[in-house]
Amino acid sequence: VDTIVKSDIKNLIRNEFNYQVIFYNPWLSSSMPTVATGSTRSNSGSATAGSMARFGLYNNRLYTVSNSDLKVFNVTQATQPAFVRTVSLGAGDIETIFPYRTQLFIGSATGMHIYDATNPDQPTRLSLFTHARACDPVIADGDFAYVTLKGGGFCGGNSNQMDVINIQDL
Template structure:
């Protein structure tokens, strides 16, 4: 519960920074400012949230009086929600689901992939979806891996890469780099998604990341940590600030 409260607060803080929603064409918005463990996202004038088995749709045309307009059963043990443009990527303990919100009040099921029972956040861009499966109390597995799917055809996701990690959880995309919270914060070059390469690591214990332009926010049990990112030299991450919690 503490994790979700921290993520909600940070997501709301960042949303105040921008007049656009997370379907924007900008790279920073496409990576999702709410983080990979978030259970809510926005698209145009709609707010989407997930609970244990449902996707809930709210109209926020009137921001002071949101109106619930739809509720869809997705599955069981739904955990995370991430959107890239008009697509929702929904992580559960049993798999990943992809929905279209071209009709924002009527999300349309497109596809899903199933895996061993595991805790499962997901982020995506126009061509690939990145999923971490990790062992955690209540997730029912000892598996700890990073999976990469080709989603060029969103109705037919294809697993193209899998690599073992230590305890991966939250993750985020920054240009051609994937940042993963593991036993440390690991940065992979995924310019060739079939052959990800570890290129840098940050010695921090964090469970999720939020990328806001060239700023990396690491979210841990005991604080928030801000770093600057250099797109021309990813190894030169500079710590900017720490907020102890």
């Protein structure tokens, strides 16, 4: 780890960019009073995210998702992350993000959004795969993206399935 910037989340929500709060989930605030907002850097400028991640690192850019948008931060200088832009995803049900190759795979309760991050500061929409309403973690590996659906609970729906999508031609 090169740098970790630690912030007290309870007093910093007033303005997320002035206080370096990069990700905040109010559902978790009672069990997570502090948050690490630095980055782990490698020579490649990228890192591996999990299927439930709400942020991912690619090409020295930190991408975070909220319910309806994607935020881009330049983390070339880990101690001074710089906000670049907000990209509207046009949905109010965004759940996860998974950077893979030069794409960002974004899971929502109703589908998987695929964005091109060839220009890391300006992700552009490539495609959208829709499905029945359900919780939707997404990962990609090789020539395939894997969308796992879990119905019930706060996500609604009743589908429990895995969709395998060929992404070879992206």
